[in-house]
Amino acid sequence: MPEWVRICEPEAIPPGHAACVEIDERPVAVFNVGGSFYALDDTCSHALASLSEGELHPDSCSVECPLHGSQFDLRTGDAVSLPAVEPVQVHLVEVRDGGLWVALNPEEP
Numbered sequence: 124m125p126e127w128v129r130i131c132e133p134e135a136i137p138p139g140h141a142a143c144v145e146i147d148e149r150p151v152a153v154f155n156v157g158g159s160f161y162a163l164d165d166t167c168s169h170a171l172a173s174l175s176e177g178e179l180h181p182d183s184c185s186v187e188c189p190l191h192g193s194q195f196d197l198r199t200g201d202a203v204s205l206p207a208v209e210p211v212q213v214h215l216v217e218v219r220d221g222g223l224w225v226a227l228n229p230e231e232p
């Protein structure tokens with residue numbers, strides 16, 4: 124069973140914005156794309172950069188790493204442009220009871 128953590132109210136991360144939270148000492152980036160929330164590891168798979176500080180691309184539902192510009196699909200965590208080739212882990216996120224909840228992915232390999 125995933126352990127859900129209430130991180131904030133949904134309104135705290137408006138559309139087009141992101142936040143970084145720590146869950147079990149793991150930085151997790153949470154993005155709001157047009158009212159839909161996505162959560163994935165905050166640390167880029169290429170080097171040490173914070174994806175929550177990257178530029179959001181709502182049309183492709185992706186984020187661009189602020190350091191070298193790789194884009195990651197927020198739905199799958201896949202790196203869709205170089206130089207990163209490894210994906211980042213996606214996590215579970217949902218809105219309920221007036222809160223925004225995140226759980227680390229229990230299916231992580």
Ligand code: FES
Nearest residue numbers: 167169170188191
């Ligand atoms: S650190 Fe993200 S692409 Fe290099």
